[in-house]
Amino acid sequence: MQLWIDSKGREAEIGDVSAVWERGHVYIRVIRNSVVVCLHPALVGPLTMAAAYYAMGDLAPERIYLIADPANGPVEILDGFRSAVRRIAALLAAAESCRVGVAVSVPVP
Numbered sequence: 001m002q003l004w005i006d007s008k009g010r011e012a013e014i015g016d017v018s019a020v021w022e023r024g025h026v027y028i029r030v031i032r033n034s035v036v037v038c039l040h041p042a043l044v045g046p047l048t049m050a051a052a053y054y055a056m057g058d059l060a061p062e063r064i065y066l067i068a069d070p071a072n073g074p075v076e077i078l079d080g081f082r083s084a085v086r087r088i089a090a091l092l093a094a095a096e097s098c099r100v101g102v103a104v105s106v107p108v109p
Contacts, residue, residue, distance in 0.1 A: 003028040003055055009047030021070065026052040028059075035061040037084070041068055041095035049092065057081055 004019070005026040006012040012025065017038065019025040024043030029036040035056060039049075056064065064084040066076040068091055078084040 001030040005048050005051045005055065007045055007048055009045075009051035011051075024048060028052065028055055030059060030061075033061060034063040034065060035059055036065045036067065037088075038067045038070075039088070041088075041091040042098070044092070049088070053085060056084060 002014055003026075004012040004015050005028070006019075007024050012019075015025070017027060020027050020038045021040050022043075024040055024045055026044060026048055027036075027038040037052070037056065039052070044052075060081065062080060064078045064080070066078055066084060066087060067073075068076070068088075076087065078087055
C-alpha cells in the first residue's frame with residue numbers, strides 16, 4: 001500500500017517522489033509490519049502532517065523508516081508510531097526555527 005498526501009492534507013494520486021522534495025508532500029509506503037515515510041521538514045505544512053500522523057497511527061507499524069533528507073541524511077529507523085511522531089516533530093521544529101532564525105537542538109534517537 002502506498003499513500004501520497006498533498007499540501008492540503010488530502011490523499012493524492014500516486015505521483016513522483018519529487019513532489020515530496022519540491023512541494024512538501026508526504027509519501028507513505030507499507031512494507032510488512034513497517035512503514036517508510038518520506039518528507040521534507042522545511043516544506044511540509046501542518047495539514048499535510050496532520051493527515052500523515054493519522055495515516056501512520058491507523059497503520060500502527062512496528063517500525064518507521066524515516067527519510068527526511070535524501071541528499072545528506074541517513075534513513076532513520078524508529079520504533080513505532082510514538083517514537084516517529086517525536087522525531088518528526090523535532091525535525092519540523094528545527095526546520096521552522098531555521099526559517100525564523102532561532103537556534104534549536106534536534107535530539108538524535
